[in-house]
Every structure is written in C-alpha cells, then in structure tokens.
C-alpha cells in the first residue's frame with residue numbers, strides 16, 4: 001500500500017547538452033514544491049555503454065504532479081543486498097550514488113529501518129536466506145529484497161528458499177533486480193521490451209511491491225543429477241556436495257535462466273576466473289574462441305551423450321549421439337544483445353531447447369553470432385529449437401571436463417556414466433517486481 005498511484009514516466013527527455021534524462025518517479029515534496037522528481041541521467045554518448053552508471057538527479061519541481069505517494073514507512077520488511085563480487089565490482093558505488101538517495105527520497109523516515117548487507121564471501125546470500133529470509137517468509141511476513149547482483153544472487157536466493165519444506169503461511173518475497181552482474185540475463189529478459197529506456201531496475205525500486213499489478217511469479221526449473229555430481233567452486237579448484245532432494249535423495253540445483261552442457265557450459269566454466277572476469281562481458285567471447293579453435297589446430301570437441309526431451313509425459317530421444325550445443329532456457333536473452341530464445345516472453349514460464357551437433361569453429365561462430373542479430377540462429381537449418389517440458393542428458397564422456405553442466409552460471413561436474421535431468425518447477429517461491 002505504500003504507493004497509491006502508478007508512476008508516469010517521461011522517458012528520454014534529453015537536455016541541451018544532449019544528455020539523456022529519464023524520469024522514473026515523482027513524490028510529494030517535503031520542501032514546499034509540488035513534487036520531488038527522481039530522474040536518471042546518462043551523459044551524451046554513454047547510452048550504448050552498458051557499464052556506464054547513470055547519475056540520479058533529485059530535483060524540486062512545481063510543474064509535475066506526484067506520480068507516487070509512498071507512506072512514511074514501507075509496509076515491507078526491506079533488505080538490500082550489495083554483492084561486492086558481482087560483475088566488475090560496481091554494486092557498492094551504485095548503492096551509494098543511485099539506490100540510497102532514491103530510498104531516502106521515497107521513505108524519508110522508513111528507510112532507516114531498511115537492512116543493508118554487503119557480501120563477504122560466495123556464501124553470504126545463502127546464509128542470509130537460511131538465517132533471515134526463509135524464516136521471515138515462512139512466518140507470512142511481507143519481504144522485499146533489493147538485489148544488486150547478477151544472476152548468481154537470484155539463484156542463491158531461490159536455492160535457499162527451496163531448501164526447506166514450505167509452510168502453509170509462506171509468503172513469496174518480492175525481489176527488485178538491479179543488474180550489477182556481468183550478463184544479467186534475467187534482468188535483460190524481463191525488461192526486453194523496454195530496453196530503449198533502461199532504468200537499471202530503479203523504476204521497479206519505486207513501485208509498490210504489494211500491488212499485484214507489479215509482481216510476477218519467477219519461473220524456476222529444477223536440475224536433478226546422478227549421485228556423484230559435484231558443484232565446482234573457487235575457480236574449479238574445489239568441489240562441493242550439492243543439496244539433496246528430500247524425497248528422492250538426488251543431488252539437485254534450481255535455476256531460473258539456463259541449464260546447458262557442451263560448448264555453452266564449457267565456456268561459462270572456463271571464463272569464470274578472476275583473470276577472465278576483468279574483461280567483463282567479453283570473457284564469454286574470449287573463452288568461446290579458445291574452445292572453438294583449439295591451440296593444436298584440431299576441430300572443436302564433439303560432446304558425446306544420449307539426449308532426450310520431455311513433451312507432456314513422453315521422453316523422446318534425439319537421434320544424435322554427438323553434440324556441440326545443448327541448452328535449455330527459461331529466458332529470452334542470456335546477455336542484453338544475445339537473444340537465445342526469441343519466442344520466450346518475459347516470465348512466461350516456458351522452457352526452450354536450443355541444440356546443434358558437432359561442427360567447425362567457423363560454423364559455430366556464425367550460428368551463435370546470429371543470436372546477436374535478434375535470435376536469428378533459431379531459423380538456421382542446423383539448429384533444433386523447440387519448446388520442451390524437460391531435458392535429460394546421459395553422458396558418454398571419459399574426461400571430466402566434458403561432463404560439466406551449467407545451471408545459471410554455476411558449474412556441476414557429473415561423474416562418468418552419470419546424468420542430469422531438467423524439469424520445470426511448479427512451486428512459487430519468489431516474485432519479481434516488474435516495471
């Protein structure tokens with residue numbers, strides 16, 4: 001009930017110097033003017049630079065009617081998570097320069113009760129979820145979590161919330177996604193239709209989380225593995241046991257973005273090092289080149305497995321026993337310009353398979369390059385693109401590096417002769433605030 005009127009947005013006003021100005025909200029002024037207007041400004045020339053953080057401009061205004069009327073206190077218990085290890089490490093600055101002034105303007109008194117957490121390790125979000133978020137949501141308390149992370153923050157939250165049996169009083173927390181990771185697939189896929197006026201999720205921050213019109217359930221899938229599967233951590237130097245499904249006892253991991261094996265999983269795994277991370281989003285392309293053009297001049301590896309897809313309750317085997325690209329996704333865009341599944345609509349809960357068999361490095365580059373042209377790869381005769389209800393891979397590889405599976409950026413190595421099965425998850429654990 002905090003905000004009673006939907007915001008009106010004057011997008012991309014621009015000013016005399018060519019700077020790009022987007023108004024995201026206006027609230028009743030506390031200083032005698034008609035309203036206080038919150039805008040984002042990108043300097044001229046920075047619109048196409050995804051790493052350029054917009055400046056938040058807060059101004060008194062006598063011409064603009066308030067678009068929202070926040071209560072003095074927020075009705076939700078609000079937590080802000082600043083993931084210091086995400087992307088190129090901008091979450092802290094983004095919080096200070098953009099998020100904090102907006103929260104102070106919207107809730108001049110209430111914001112002092114908001115709890116801010118800075119990640120100190122790769123397990124901080126899991127610990128917060130176990131210790132605070134799950135018990136609070138289970139008690140039926142409204143919870144808003146503002147995430148300054150990449151996709152990894154969401155997967156940690158989802159896995160933590162699904163780790164324990166849900167109580168009848170469970171109330172799905174709402175999450176505000178602020179894209180501070182590298183690829184930010186979920187954020188870009190949710191906002192694919194308003195990409196021209198990118199607000200870094202700050203418009204969603206101003207919306208009322210208890211207004212059903214602005215919250216959507218987050219679609220989730222579950223990956224179940226054969227017993228020897230292990231999560232690779234610390235640049236694959238360590239391995240960890242996965243959480244277990246309480247019913248089947250199988251290792252499981254939940255995701256919201258992508259489950260993949262073969263070329264996609266290998267390049268995500270190979271590029272997840274501190275050295276590669278310095279290159280931001282380019283790390284994926286760099287690792288792809290290394291995988292597709294091995295130094296000894298040999299062709300790219302043909303990945304061996306039996307792959308089946310689920311339609312309704314029928315598993316249908318694919319005819320090929322060798323593969324290059326095997327990927328199931330619940331989002332349209334794996335990066336802002338990389339449209340992996342053009343038929344996926346934001347948060348529609350569909351799961352799509354993208355598949356092709358062994359080919360040369362040049363052909364693989366050509367086909368995946370078409371994904372940067374609005375998803376045209378799915379029209380290529382080489383590519384199998386179909387909606388599925390599940391995906392199962394039974395691995396026939398001797399070497400562990402060819403048995404690496406990617407679940408939303410996390411890497412799981414399956415044992416020799418092992419398997420992975422992906423299915424849509426029905427439970428509603430988290431809602432996303434959408435603009």
Ligand SMILES: Nc1ncnc2c1ncn2[C@@H]1O[C@H](COP(=O)(O)OP(=O)(O)OP(=O)(O)O)[C@@H](O)[C@H]1O
Nearest residue numbers: 085086087119120121122150151152181182183184
């Ligand atoms: N202080 C920290 N020390 C160690 N690890 C951290 C710390 N803060 C965050 N991490 C870890 O860094 C990773 C960041 O993942 P996240 O997905 O948020 O960003 P990203 O990988 O850059 O973006 P994307 O997944 O969108 O490409 C997570 O695994 C998280 O647990």
